[in-house]
Amino acid sequence: MKQTDVVVIGAGAVGSALARELSKYDLDVTVLEKNEDLGGDSSRSNSAIIHTGYDAKPGTLESQLVVAANPMYDKIARDLDVPFKRIGAILPAFTDEQFAQLPALKHKAMMNRVYDVEYKTGAQLLEMEPNLNPSVKGGLYIPRESIIDPFLLCIGLAENAADNGVHFLLGTKCTGIKVEEGGVTAVETTAGTIATKYVVNAAGLYCDEVAGYVGKNDYYVTPRKGQFYILDKNTSCKVGMIVLPIPTKVTKGKLMCPTIHGNMLVGPTAEDMLDKTDKSTNAEGLASIAADVSKMIPGVNLRDTITQYCGLRAQRNPEGLNIDIYDDLARYVNISGVRSTGLTGSVAIAKYVVDLMLENGLRATFKTNFNPIRHGTPRFAELSAKERAELIARDPRYGNIVCRCETVTEGQICDAIHRTLGARSVDGVKRRLRAGMGRCQGGFCGPRVIEIIARELGISPEEVRKNEPGSEMLTGAVRE
Amino acid sequence: MKQIYDVIIVGGGPAGLAAAVGAKKEGAKDVLIVERDVSLGGILEQCIHPGFGLKTFGEELTGPEYARRYIKEALDLGVEYKLGTMVLEVGDNSVTGVNREDGLFVAEGKSVILAMGCRERTRGAIATPGTRPAGVYTAGAAQRLINRQNMMVGKTAVILGSGDIGMIMARRLTLEGAKVLAVAEIMDYTAGLTRNRVQCLEDFNIPLLLNHTVVEIKGKQRVEGVVIAEVDPATKKPIAGTEKLYECDTLLLSCGLIPENELTAAAGIRINKITNGPDVNQFMQTCKPSVFACGNVVHVNDLADNVSEESERGGRYAARYAMGKLPAGKEIPTVPEGNVRYVCPQRIAPDFPATLFFRAAKPEKGAVVRVLADGKEISSRKLIKINPGEMEKVTVKPEDVSGAASLTVRVD
Numbered sequence A: 001m002k003q004t005d006v007v008v009i010g011a012g013a014v015g016s017a018l019a020r021e022l023s024k025y026d027l028d029v030t031v032l033e034k035n036e037d038l039g040g041d042s043s044r045s046n047s048a049i050i051h052t053g054y055d056a057k058p059g060t061l062e063s064q065l066v067v068a069a070n071p072m073y074d075k076i077a078r079d080l081d082v083p084f085k086r087i088g089a090i091l092p093a094f095t096d097e098q099f100a101q102l103p104a105l106k107h108k109a110m111m112n113r114v115y116d117v118e119y120k121t122g123a124q125l126l127e128m129e130p131n132l133n134p135s136v137k138g139g140l141y142i143p144r145e146s147i148i149d150p151f152l153l154c155i156g157l158a159e160n161a162a163d164n165g166v167h168f169l170l171g172t173k174c175t176g177i178k179v180e181e182g183g184v185t186a187v188e189t190t191a192g193t194i195a196t197k198y199v200v201n202a203a204g205l206y207c208d209e210v211a212g213y214v215g216k217n218d219y220y221v222t223p224r225k226g227q228f229y230i231l232d233k234n235t236s237c238k239v240g241m242i243v244l245p246i247p248t249k250v251t252k253g254k255l256m257c258p259t260i261h262g263n264m265l266v267g268p269t270a271e272d273m274l275d276k277t278d279k280s281t282n283a284e285g286l287a288s289i290a291a292d293v294s295k296m297i298p299g300v301n302l303r304d305t306i307t308q309y310c311g312l313r314a315q316r317n318p319e320g321l322n323i324d325i326y327d328d329l330a331r332y333v334n335i336s337g338v339r340s341t342g343l344t345g346s347v348a349i350a351k352y353v354v355d356l357m358l359e360n361g362l363r364a365t366f367k368t369n370f371n372p373i374r375h376g377t378p379r380f381a382e383l384s385a386k387e388r389a390e391l392i393a394r395d396p397r398y399g400n401i402v403c404r405c406e407t408v409t410e411g412q413i414c415d416a417i418h419r420t421l422g423a424r425s426v427d428g429v430k431r432r433l434r435a436g437m438g439r440c441q442g443g444f445c446g447p448r449v450i451e452i453i454a455r456e457l458g459i460s461p462e463e464v465r466k467n468e469p470g471s472e473m474l475t476g477a478v479r480e
Numbered sequence B: 001m002k003q004i005y006d007v008i009i010v011g012g013g014p015a016g017l018a019a020a021v022g023a024k025k026e027g028a029k030d031v032l033i034v035e036r037d038v039s040l041g042g043i044l045e046q047c048i049h050p051g052f053g054l055k056t057f058g059e060e061l062t063g064p065e066y067a068r069r070y071i072k073e074a075l076d077l078g079v080e081y082k083l084g085t086m087v088l089e090v091g092d093n094s095v096t097g098v099n100r101e102d103g104l105f106v107a108e109g110k111s112v113i114l115a116m117g118c119r120e121r122t123r124g125a126i127a128t129p130g131t132r133p134a135g136v137y138t139a140g141a142a143q144r145l146i147n148r149q150n151m152m153v154g155k156t157a158v159i160l161g162s163g164d165i166g167m168i169m170a171r172r173l174t175l176e177g178a179k180v181l182a183v184a185e186i187m188d189y190t191a192g193l194t195r196n197r198v199q200c201l202e203d204f205n206i207p208l209l210l211n212h213t214v215v216e217i218k219g220k221q222r223v224e225g226v227v228i229a230e231v232d233p234a235t236k237k238p239i240a241g242t243e244k245l246y247e248c249d250t251l252l253l254s255c256g257l258i259p260e261n262e263l264t265a266a267a268g269i270r271i272n273k274i275t276n277g278p279d280v281n282q283f284m285q286t287c288k289p290s291v292f293a294c295g296n297v298v299h300v301n302d303l304a305d306n307v308s309e310e311s312e313r314g315g316r317y318a319a320r321y322a323m324g325k326l327p328a329g330k331e332i333p334t335v336p337e338g339n340v341r342y343v344c345p346q347r348i349a350p351d352f353p354a355t356l357f358f359r360a361a362k363p364e365k366g367a368v369v370r371v372l373a374d375g376k377e378i379s380s381r382k383l384i385k386i387n388p389g390e391m392e393k394v395t396v397k398p399e400d401v402s403g404a405a406s407l408t409v410r411v412d
Helices: A013-022 A061-080 A096-111 A122-128 A150-163 A204-213 A283-296 A342-359 A385-394 A410-418 A426-433 A446-457 B014-025 B042-046 B063-076 B139-147 B164-175 B194-204 B262-266 B304-322
Strands: A002-009 A029-033 A089-093 A118-121 A138-142 A146-148 A167-170 A174-180 A183-189 A192-201 A220-231 A255-258 A264-267 A305-317 A322-326 A329-336 A401-403 B004-010 B031-034 B050-052 B080-082 B086-090 B094-099 B103-114 B118-120 B136-138 B156-160 B179-185 B208-210 B212-218 B225-230 B244-246 B250-253 B257-259 B291-293 B332-338 B342-344 B354-359 B368-373 B376-382 B392-396 B407-411
Touching: A002 A013, A013 A029, A013 A150, A013 A342, A029 A150, A061 A146, A061 A150, A061 A342, A089 A096, A089 A122, A096 A138, A118 A122, A122 A138, A146 A150, A150 A167, A150 A342, A150 A426, A174 A204, A183 A329, A192 A204, A192 A342, A204 A220, A204 A305, A204 A329, A220 A283, A255 A283, A264 A283, A322 A342, A329 A342, A385 B103, A401 A410, A401 A446, A410 A426, A410 A446, A426 A446, A446 B139, B004 B014, B004 B094, B004 B304, B014 B031, B014 B042, B014 B063, B014 B103, B014 B304, B031 B103, B042 B063, B042 B139, B050 B063, B063 B304, B086 B103, B086 B262, B103 B304, B118 B139, B136 B139, B139 B164, B139 B250, B156 B164, B156 B212, B156 B225, B164 B179, B164 B194, B164 B250, B194 B208, B291 B304, B332 B342, B354 B407, B368 B392, B376 B392
Parallel strands: A002 A029, A002 A192, A029 A167, A192 A329, B004 B031, B004 B103, B031 B080, B103 B291, B136 B250, B156 B179, B156 B250, B179 B208, B332 B407
Antiparallel strands: A089 A138, A118 A138, A174 A183, A183 A192, A220 A264, A220 A305, A255 A264, A322 A329, B086 B094, B094 B103, B118 B257, B179 B212, B212 B225, B225 B244, B342 B354, B354 B392, B368 B376, B368 B407
16 A cells, blocks of 8 residues: 555645645655646636735635735745736726725725735826726725736646655545544545545545545535636737726626736636536626626727636635644644635645644654756747747757747647646646647647647547546547 | 748748749749748648639649649749748748747848738637537638548537538538538528538538527537527527537537738738738738738638639739839728628729729628729629628729729629
């Protein structure tokens, strides 16, 4: 039987951040992920914002950890080579009623110790964001709200953890947890049993099911659907910051912001669902995005949509971020209620959890050879002419552009496949490099990417998947 | 490779090849084609069906056969070419490209011809809700996989949109043993050529559902089905209660083509809002005098033969420009009116003959095409029928146009 010190269940943002935090210690760590690739479920379909926590419920663990996490991102993004930008957010008020809410919203930010939130007049906001509805009366400016590449954040954290010795078992589902004499001793998986000293449940959307294996499911998780539009980089009406609506009691509302790669992102909806696997968009939800966002940005042009997607937030019932250890169940940590702020909070949650484990009996010392730096795949599109020429001189495959919309080369695709925890599918290549994420949505590069994956992995083209088993792109050869 | 050319052509498909032939015949010495694919011929290489060449060669050829003729002619005339080469930037007199052998390079040209063709409208652009499984392809991507890469895309398919590639792929899938359940078209007429409707759908008993669209894609990993609904012909909105599930593993999209003008726009060349291509005159000259454009990058054609004709002409004028033999002069705009969606060229030099290509906005029977110079009729022709899927043309002579401030093409 495989033996390990800590099993982390889930390789979303929280699981990956935990893996990296644990990799700083002399521990044997194994991460289980039911999906075939990193990034979990919610962590890869969201608004890609690194929040400040200005609007969290003051005094909560979520407030504490999200507020603490935000300043950590400059260094993490640099160390892990993850695109990240502090572009700031505005919260414009258009009606008298909304305007009257601003002092209370600012007070909440102060209670959360986000002291750099500022009031701006309508004229100031229009100068900052000329495409705002000119009826804007005033609003708040939250300078440290930021945008990130959410795929590369998870991948960067996990890759760096793996380079520092953490084992990742992808496509491996946790099916049970063995408890003996009041403490966890092993994890059962679809790939066999793993004996372990510690178990951390970072299963996000499915954390209630995992908690159920040890009888700690005194809560349940429902998916809250969020649908988004992605607009073309050339869309006629853009914003430079994150434009947030004044929240209502039900939801934070629908926003518009640039993505780190220059597209416009518009959404999300908030629909409470039951099926945790239903990631479909629907006409009603998409129509509601158009109606709501155009109140703030009247010129928003959804005809410039290049794709739409749906993410599922893990809504805990009762709600709230909870990180629990138990008197009657030794060496088990349960993380639940990681919702839309989870991408941001992940890196602080990881530190909090590891500290909690050390405080409660985990014995570990730091590794002397921990390397915090990850060198990502070169981003050809962002390089200067000189850097491009050098790269091609070193490896001619960087001279072959496969994805024309996002200027992704064959060299990059080969690197993404062969590096630590590399891409195994068309979506895996897409998430790491953006091949197929541009305006032609893989119409040009799709057939070529399938060929390269098959060649590099030594499999037949019909074995190449979009992502999970069952998503094979092709059904076989046309003729023998 | 030389560093200075008379004419550099971006794209080695039907437009680029014909432009190269035209430029050489006109006397250009050094002509270079820059092509991103592994062979010349462009989209023709995957169009293995017949129907090409009737106008140009008076016989029916397949796409690759048609391409071979132009490739042979271009090479016989001494046209140079680079394959596997992506152009990153176009200047007034230069092209920046990248490939495995040369790395990043700049080639200078006295004139530059844009011949990048077009791309297909995607699922995102038509905003079809549902899941995002494997098995959703644009018709052209499926055509490449099947005809060039020998890879089958699915077993049971629905096709959304009745563009020419969609109808041709309906037949192709059927011939390769797949079942095509239906072709759904949101308009009340087919988007592509009548001959394709007859030869690709009717001859194979493939149902064509006019006034229908796909309202939902189902399936978590691979497509498991699509929901098709009837639309209100006036509003194009789905009619509640008409939804029907078609169980299939593949959805092909043939919902229109968009000229591929990223390089054009980045070069600061004016793009027409209706054609999505650069504004040109009858010499296929853009608003930058040294930059020409031809083929589907200018406006989407329905026949390769038309692309070749237009591009050979563009190549000839680009060569004349390179040799200092294309004088700049007064130009007047061409204006679409009535049932005319656009006219290309968008402006003409009135002292030279010009052929005006145009498309109708909607199908019409017994329509009359009239050309007016400053409101005065200079020609008129009755058509049996006019269809947005088929391009029409009229020719104007300098003596009819002289002195006019604008030229109007009208269909009523």
